[in-house]
Amino acid sequence: MARFLITSAIPYINGIKHLGNLVGSQLPADLYARYQRARGHEVMFLCATDEHGTPAELAAAKAGKPVADYCAEMHEVQAGIAKGFGLSFDHFGRSSSPQNHALTQHFAGKLAEQGLIREVTEKQVYSHADGRFLPDRYIEGTCPNCGYERARGDQCEECTKQLDPTDLIDPRSAISGSTDLEVRETKHLYLCQSQLKDQLDDWINSKSDWPVLTTSIAKKWLHDGDGLQDRGITRDLDWGVPVKKGDADWPGMDGKVFYVWFDAPIEYIAASREWADANGKTDADWQRWWRTDKGAEDVKYVQFMGKDNVPFHTLSFPATILGSGEPWKMVDHLKSFNYLNYDGGQFSTSQGRGVFMDQALEILPADYWRWWLLSHAPESSDSEFTWENFQQSVNKDLADVLGNFVSRITKFCRSKYGEAVPAGNDYGEAEQALIDEISTRVTAYEGHMAAMDVRKSAQELRAIWVAGNEYLQSVAPWSVFKTDPDQAAAQVRLGLNLIRLYAVLSAPFIPDATKRLLAALQTEDRSWPDDVAAALSALPAGHAFTVPEVLFAKITDEQREEWQERFSGTRD
Numbered sequence: 001m002a003r004f005l006i007t008s009a010i011p012y013i014n015g016i017k018h019l020g021n022l023v024g025s026q027l028p029a030d031l032y033a034r035y036q037r038a039r040g041h042e043v044m045f046l047c048a049t050d051e052h053g054t055p056a057e058l059a060a061a062k063a064g065k066p067v068a069d070y071c072a073e074m075h076e077v078q079a080g081i082a083k084g085f086g087l088s089f090d091h092f093g094r095s096s097s098p099q100n101h102a103l104t105q106h107f108a109g110k111l112a113e114q115g116l117i118r119e120v121t122e123k124q125v126y127s128h129a130d131g132r133f134l135p136d137r138y139i140e141g142t143c144p145n146c147g148y149e150r151a152r153g154d155q156c157e158e159c160t161k162q163l164d165p166t167d168l169i170d171p172r173s174a175i176s177g178s179t180d181l182e183v184r185e186t187k188h189l190y191l192c193q194s195q196l197k198d199q200l201d202d203w204i205n206s207k208s209d210w211p212v213l214t215t216s217i218a219k220k221w222l223h224d225g226d227g228l229q230d231r232g233i234t235r236d237l238d239w240g241v242p243v244k245k246g247d248a249d250w251p252g253m254d255g256k257v258f259y260v261w262f263d264a265p266i267e268y269i270a271a272s273r274e275w276a277d278a279n280g281k282t283d284a285d286w287q288r289w290w291r292t293d294k295g296a297e298d299v300k301y302v303q304f305m306g307k308d309n310v311p312f313h314t315l316s317f318p319a320t321i322l323g324s325g326e327p328w329k330m331v332d333h334l335k336s337f338n339y340l341n342y343d344g345g346q347f348s349t350s351q352g353r354g355v356f357m358d359q360a361l362e363i364l365p366a367d368y369w370r371w372w373l374l375s376h377a378p379e380s381s382d383s384e385f386t387w388e389n390f391q392q393s394v395n396k397d398l399a400d401v402l403g404n405f406v407s408r409i410t411k412f413c414r415s416k417y418g419e420a421v422p423a424g425n426d427y428g429e430a431e432q433a434l435i436d437e438i439s440t441r442v443t444a445y446e447g448h449m450a451a452m453d454v455r456k457s458a459q460e461l462r463a464i465w466v467a468g469n470e471y472l473q474s475v476a477p478w479s480v481f482k483t484d485p486d487q488a489a490a491q492v493r494l495g496l497n498l499i500r501l502y503a504v505l506s507a508p509f510i511p512d513a514t515k516r517l518l519a520a521l522q523t524e525d526r527s528w529p530d531d532v533a534a535a536l537s538a539l540p541a542g543h544a545f546t547v548p549e550v551l552f553a554k555i556t557d558e559q560r561e562e563w564q565e566r567f568s569g570t571r572d
């Protein structure tokens with residue numbers, strides 16, 4: 001038994017994510033976690049909400065709620081939707097947890113001990129009316145270049161000129177509109193990433209099995225221009241992890257918090273500590289996943305993320321944990337994804353364009369979405385969601401190929417032999433040929449799943465479903481029954497056993513269907529088919545079953561058109 005630590009990039013707290021976000025991290029991570037568990041391995045699958053930063057504060061203000069309350073509510077919403085999609089996290093944590101506060105402060109303290117933190121005095125705009133410093137993008141004014149009246153302090157959206165807040169004419173707070181602003185000096189901590197450049201370079205060079213896309217992005221950030229830059233890790237905000245050096249106060253840093261980019265990935269570790277605390281476990285129980293001096297040396301750590309998150313996971317977070325000088329587990333494999341586009345354009349949270357996770361579950365059960373998203377995962381390039389493709393894929397793959405197989409064989413058996421696996425002949429040549437084909441395909445499926453080749457895995461699984469249909473079509477038990485009911489009984493027996501095999505193999509993709517199939521077959525035998533011949537005899541003659549309800553309903557043209565219209569933009 002091997003041990004897999006699996007993390008999905010953590011979604012930001014302000015609002016519900018769309019299907020492109022889902023397929024870019026959480027869903028393929030879930031596929032992999034479910035697969036490794038099904039193979040009998042020990043898995044720790046973690047995700048969380050990313051709760052700090054100015055956008056969370058502003059979203060809370062807009063909702064008229066204290067930011068802590070807002071985050072607590074939105075966390076529950078996101079957790080509920082994740083559950084609806086069957087995302088099988090061992091723990092879905094919160095970056096605002098006490099555990100993450102403590103770990104973030106711990107890492108900052110260790111980095112300071114290693115001489116990797118320096119203090120920098122900066123000038124920043126303070127708003128008297130808001131009682132706070134304003135990040136550049138929350139200052140608005142007139143662009144000195146083009147005269148656009150709503151230019152932001154970092155850039156004019158009209159003429160695209162890069163700006164400093166002090167360039168703006170008539171600057172005002174984007175939060176309150178107040179013009180009572182003042183430039184003040186403020187002190188911040190910087191992580192000396194530049195000093196870690198060689199160490200990071202060596203570490204990345206040691207990863208010969210990483211995709212070129214991943215290493216080339218990391219190398220670009222390490223070496224292009226002036227190379228990896230030191231980066232601010234603190235902010236003048238109220239909401240966040242207070243700046244401390246471990247347990248101790250940090251002189252001169254009162255009232256400041258760590259910058260969200262610094263504390264968010266530490267939540268990967270903190271989530272396991274939250275898991276331990278929530279389940280009556282000890283520190284040793286979470287540390288055996290994360291500390292190579294406390295049992296984590298045999299752990300394989302895999303991260304899932306969208307491509308925009310690669311620099312962050314190959315450089316920023318590794319800089320934090322390498323720089324600490326402590327033996328923390330580093331990532332072994334990064335699986336990154338391109339973007340999923342929506343029906344001729346992009347998903348847009350601000351315009352409400354595309355399908356959001358809550359809406360998706362309102363119109364169809366999770367398995368429909370899981371199957372389409374995973375079988376069309378944007379791996380080698382961006383991919384596109386269209387309603388035509390979705391309809392076609394659901395109707396063909398799920399309804400015609402898998403659903404129809406299940407329906408035909410169970411109904412035929414019920415009508416001719418009753419609701420129990422029939423006895424009859426031993427398996428013959430046609431059955432052996434099918435067993436051989438499926439054995440080969442299962443081996444290929446295992447290889448693709450282990451390699452996290454999501455689309456190839458889906459294709460192989462579908463081919464395994466197709467093989468059963470073709471067998472049934474060619475042996476035609478409904479004809480054989482008329483002359484040789486014992487032979488037809490063997491064919492039906494194989495078919496019923498195939499349903500169990502399909503249920504087990506398909507579970508990482510469509511877990512609800514698996515549950516329903518196993519319930520109909522009245523078995524809880526989820527053992528992996530290491531020996532396909534044995535697996536196809538697992539349900540013996542006489543074993544009772546029931547005919548399941550329709551497994552997957554077809555999507556009609558009317559539904560497709562209605563949904564296409566409904567999700568074309570401007571969310572209610």
Ligand SMILES: [Zn+2]
Binds near residue numbers: 144146151160
């Ligand atoms: Zn301008």
